[in-house]
Amino acid sequence: MVTDVFYQYVAHLLELIAEYEWTAVLNYHSVFFNRRRAEMAAGDYSNWSLPATDLLSKHVYAYRKPSATKTAKL
Numbered sequence: 001m002v003t004d005v006f007y008q009y010v011a012h013l014l015e016l017i018a019e020y021e022w023t024a025v026l027n028y029h030s031v032f033f034n035r036r037r038a039e040m041a042a043g044d045y046s047n048w049s050l051p052a053t054d055l056l057s058k059h060v061y062a063y064r065k066p067s068a069t070k071t072a073k074l
Helices: 002-018 024-039 055-058
Strands: none
Touching: 002 024, 024 055
């Protein structure tokens, strides 16, 4: 069902937002969405539930948020 697949994708984005900088996640989402457009036009929504590891490597993984313990001053 389409709603289940989108729910999985939103849950994936929320996990990314918690760990990585917002602009990196937004860039990932923009490119991911553009990849899915042709599939959606054909009625295929199945790939929304699969993280795009190539895009994550290119747009997200280098932009981890600093952890609170690392930024706390002693």
